[in-house]
Amino acid sequence: MIDSADVTPLDGRVARSRRTRAAIVEALVGLLEAGNPQPTVEEIAARAGVAPRTVFQHYADREALFAAVSAHREAHLQELMGAIDPGAPLARRIEEIAAQRARIYEWIAAVRRGALLMEPFSPSVHASLEAFRAAKREELARVFAAELAARADAGERAALAAALGAVASWSAWDALRAQQGLDVEAASAALRLTLTGLLADRAS
Template sequence: MLDSADVTPRDGRVARSHRTRAAIVEALVTLLEAGNPQPTVEEIAAQASVAPRTVFQHYADREALFAAVSEHREAHLQRLMGRIDPGAPLLERIDAVVAQRRRIFEWIAAVRRGALLMEPFSESVHGALDGFRTAKRLELERVFAAEIAARGERERATLVAALGVAGSWSMWDALRVQQGLDVEAACAALALTLRSLLDGR
């Protein structure tokens, strides 16, 4: 165990820098979750209890800050994904996918909307969102591999594309925001869509 004599001033500065960076990231997330999709640097600084110049000292621009938010939340996002058994009965897998998408999409909603506003102007934000889209689509292909393989060669690509749309953030956001459904109703709509695609019910 270190005593105070073993801790150099540089160690203290590094620790403070880490705390400040974390506070700035948490401030941005807090503002996004409060309904502010494009908070200013001044708003982020005020929420983090730092000066605006401090934000720029740690993050060169908003793109770097959003990249830090993405990295900060990645581990929890992977836990929310969980692991669905592709050998389980179809209806159980559908229910598991619906629960998975509910967990993920409700958790990321506020940050995702902010990121979407930045995506056309930010290569790193676009890369993060595109990677997440691919991961979600591949997860559906893994979980429903048996049903996909049972289709004819030409129909498989169509089914994969339809599943990708059904299990996407865009679909969930349309149900929750554009159609004004509550979480349970959105889950029911998603489950119905997946059943219709996979077993015709």
């Protein structure tokens, strides 16, 4: 039989470890959102209020830390996706997709830029980004299934699906926001206009 005096210290250590891990993840996110796309371990530790060695005690390397950030944010990403009815009028679906992408991309912007810098060197970051890209393409295929099905030729359907994926991607959004300097409203308007141009004559 385990004495309660043995259980309590163990539970306390587990709780402290969880708090420390969470603080480290939040520190990395905070630094990314503050405009530092590649914070050092020392910067992360200082913001989390721990020693640099503590970071490595909880996360073996930067890849493991970025993987923890991805897991930490996954649940909220699903909330931001929302639920779009594929049977709604086309104009409404286009409006809702544009709003969805604006919500998601503005929320992930800072972390996404940091992840993109790590992607060529990190299998787990690459896998996480690829999974998210695939999920966004699948969402477009679901929401605009009627317009895609209206294309009798398989090659045309594939081309339309690829075009939708490109114009509603993070890369396109970042080009509108960062490169062209558009605000969220103007970038959303550009996305709606492009989607309408691709889809308006495909309505069933």
